[in-house]
Amino acid sequence: MNNAYSINTRCVQAGYTPGNGEPRQIPIIQSTTFKYDTSEDMGKLFDLEATGYFYSRLQNPTCDTVAAKICNLEGGSAAMLTSSGQAANFFALFNICEAGDHIVASSSIYGGTFNLIAVTMAKMGIEATFVSPDASEEELSAAFKENTRAMFGETIANPALTVLDIEKFAKVAHAHGVPLIVDNTFPTPVNCRPIEWGADIVTHSTTKYMDGHGAAVGGAIIDSGKFDWIAHKDKFPGLTAPDESYHGLIYAEKFGKEGAFITKAVVQLMRDLGCVQSPQSAFMLNLGLESLHVRMARHVENGQAVAEFLESQPQVVSVNYPGLKSNKYNSLAQKYLPKGGCGVVSFELKGGRKAAETFMKNLKLAAIETHVADARTCCLNPATSTHRQLTEEQLTEAGIPAGLVRMSCGLEDKKDLINDLKQALEAI
């Protein structure tokens, strides 16, 4: 669909245009395999000489339709779905890094991604240096090595809610001849499109706002098609040297800047690792995407209202929400997220763990969940859940006060949410 249409229209209609008499809603192609008349027809697919489907571990029409919508929303050249956000970030990095290579990543990222990079990819021989998202260009540059192959950050970090200076990160990455990969899960393309600010590859946990209903785990990778792999030939042999598993084909030559990255990730990584999204999940994801623009505006409205309310309460030590004037990242938020960021707010209650427990027990609308970013408001106290193995001292060291509550504002009426908060605060 034409990019001249507003993002709102593209959320509803991009990716799929039915022909005369065809289904209005995207068909779920629930088939592992696809039929061909001759071995020659099929052979062409295996040689990547023709495009088409032969096995749903590599490609499936329903998944591709939804990937095409997400590609359009992010302004990319090619995209793919994965089984989860974890798989999306792993594939995006592993598509260009191998044993002996190095990654520069923001230290302010999702815990699962931090583990993936710092522990699991380290076991695969891929090293990483973590940098503060607030570091200067000089400090960021100092983290780069001869063998650095990618830079990584999150537009709005989960759960720290730091806002990434995408232009700064992109400038440093490009000065070192490597792409910037940005996880855009929290703002979604409705609120920020990292490619417009210089990011080369964008990833998503579609499990969050994109699905939006807490229904299906999934991920996506979008390539901008702008990074010139051949200009940095020696750094990226996976894209610029022959792949013997496809008769010596060179991805960057055969598929160009626009297609090489995603084609390799599909026909090599997905072929070998198989982290596919099911067509059923992709169908549900598309239902979520059709209302993404409407929902994000409400999530932001509720997040802003809840953050402003909490900031004025005596039981609250501090509130962390980039949309607040008092927030350290407010100027970056105004630049990169003019329509607002997301519905996730974190705040510290006076009285630590005990106050947080009492407060959360008394909430009637917000359920206690580890999840964030769906239609129903939910909350979590890291000190008694995800970080419960840490002592008070370790919590302070990690920058997670015992009284910290993370609240993901859903789509309920903000007046009801605030009244619920009010009575729970009074119960402390």
Ligand SMILES: *Cc1c(COP(=O)(O)O)cnc(C)c1O
């Ligand atoms: C949840 C999340 C992930 C991981 O996604 P899954 O779908 O749970 O695998 C990655 N990045 C961010 C920013 C997330 O919030």
